[in-house]
Every structure is written in C-alpha cells, then in structure tokens.
Amino acid sequence: MEAVVISDDFIKLGQLLKLANMVSSGVEAKIVIQNGEVKVNGEIDTRRGKKIYPNDVVEYKGQQVTVIGE
Incomplete structure (x- = not known):
C-alpha cells in the first residue's frame, strides 16, 4: 500500500487520485x-469533493493509498 503525505487537515478525493497518480486528470x-x-x-x-483525512484508505483498480498527515 502506498502512502500519500498531505500538509493540510484533509484533501479532496479527486485531488488525492491525481496526487497519487491513480488518474491522469481531474476529468478522469x-x-x-x-x-x-x-x-x-x-x-x-x-x-x-469527499474530504479525505489522515489514516483514510482510498482504493481504485486494486491500488490502495493511505493518507498521512505531515
């Protein structure tokens, strides 16, 4: 499972998918x-726009990413 570090309190779901390179664009x-x-x-x-907080796990196409706060 990959980890994505965020510096804010949360990240929106669409933004996380882009940041984790799970999708190539906001439209996708x-x-x-x-x-x-x-x-x-x-x-x-x-x-x-779902808010994703540290320790949340997001899954897409079998790839899982967990969010870690800075």
Whole structure:
C-alpha cells in the first residue's frame, strides 16, 4: 500500500487520485468517482469533493493509498 503525505487537515478525493497518480486528470477523477469505481475506507463513494483525512484508505483498480498527515 502506498502512502500519500498531505500538509493540510484533509484533501479532496479527486485531488488525492491525481496526487497519487491513480488518474491522469481531474476529468478522469470525476468520471471514475461518479461511476462508483473508487472506495474510501472500504465503501464506494461517489462524491468528488469527499474530504479525505489522515489514516483514510482510498482504493481504485486494486491500488490502495493511505493518507498521512505531515
């Protein structure tokens, strides 16, 4: 599982997917999130603006990323 370090209190789901190189653009992030292809802490979430906090786990296409606060 990869780890992504953030300096703020949270990061939005769409931004995290781009930061972790899980998608190549914000448009692609929007599409895969709205299609229900992304899981947050084991549950599908279709909100691109969903706030992701440290220790949350995001999964897309079998790749998992955990968020770590700075």
